[in-house]
Amino acid sequence: MLSYRSLVAAGLLLIAAVPPLAWWWEASLVRHMLMQIPMLVLAGFLLGTLVAPSPDLGVREERAGGIAAVLLATFCVTFWMIPRWLDAAVASHRVDAIKIMTLVLLAGLPLAWGWPRLGPVARGFVWVQAISMAIVLGLLYLTFPNRLCNSYLVNEQAILGIAMLGIAGFLGLAGAVPVLFGANNGSPAPRHPGARVDP
Amino acid sequence: MKHGGIVGIMVVLLFGTAALWWGSDGFTTFTAESARRLDVARSPRPLPAVALEDQRGETVAFEDFAGKVVLLNFVYTRCTTICTVLGSEFEQLRDEIEHSELEGRVVLVTLTFDPEHDGPKQLARYAERYGGADATWHFVRAPSMDDTRRLLRAMDVVVVADGFGGFVHNAAIHVIDPRGRLVRIVDSDAIGEALALARELA
Structure with a gap:
């Protein structure tokens, strides 16, 4: 429903991006990275679903466009995961405003346009990449002995690491459920030609 | 627009990589600490008066x-962890300076970022832990908190409350040249490097 989604998006933006609440999220590394940033991307995604035309998957170009859009979102999120830019967003309101705008417009919005256009293989690829990145980053944050961000404490870094490993586990499970129990795979496998049918 | 999608992928790859390259100084600088050190080394910063x-x-x-x-x-004088280490490292630096031709040409300054607690008395007491102040080593504060913030900001020093009444901050040796510009930042335990730089600049 149109108004429902725009309301949720507006609500997310209000909660995540408007000071002083925005600063509250940013006061903690875990809140900044795992709550504010996802909320901004989600807000952009919801807005994107309102404006993106539905995909015409018969057209090959649409799929390539989908890949471009998801790549754009990936680059954007990756950029803001660089510790120095996370720090910069805390230190400067201008950088923070750029962070908020780009995460909504260059990550969330293209994701809404691109994801429905991805084929199952590309989706699986993105999903598995996300899991492995979460594991790598999680282990890095968990075990790195020095502070990666000047604005945050080292113990928060460890908490973030554990949370990221948790996210990796969740993504793995969420990806596995449809594979194991989903409608496409729920149907019995084609019978072996020589299989005996019990009366 | 037959190949619009493919072109799109190429453009995104190009600009995305360029953005990450730019944002990490050529994939070398991922933390704010290394970024500020690089920036200072490239373009020295005048300090606020x-x-x-x-x-x-x-x-x-x-x-x-x-x-x-x-x-x-x-430092802040109530600190019982890193500032103690910083203190003994500066103590070593003073030893090296006062037993070399650098005496009188290189000075050490320990600045507190907690001027509301650290007055002259606290600074003197902190100095006593390392043999006291002399012509080489000065212990100072900017009495006004605003001035302290200006100084911290000019050098991109970030101080974070640690949740236990103390602070966490970038510990480093800031090298200021004879013209009063911040020219280099080195690790707090890089005593040899700091001395070599001082010798070069003095």
């Missing part, structure tokens, strides 16, 4: 050290 007060309660300023190299560190 602020009134300082030393451990005797006398007014000093960075201009008073003009013509000399200043090795500066930031």
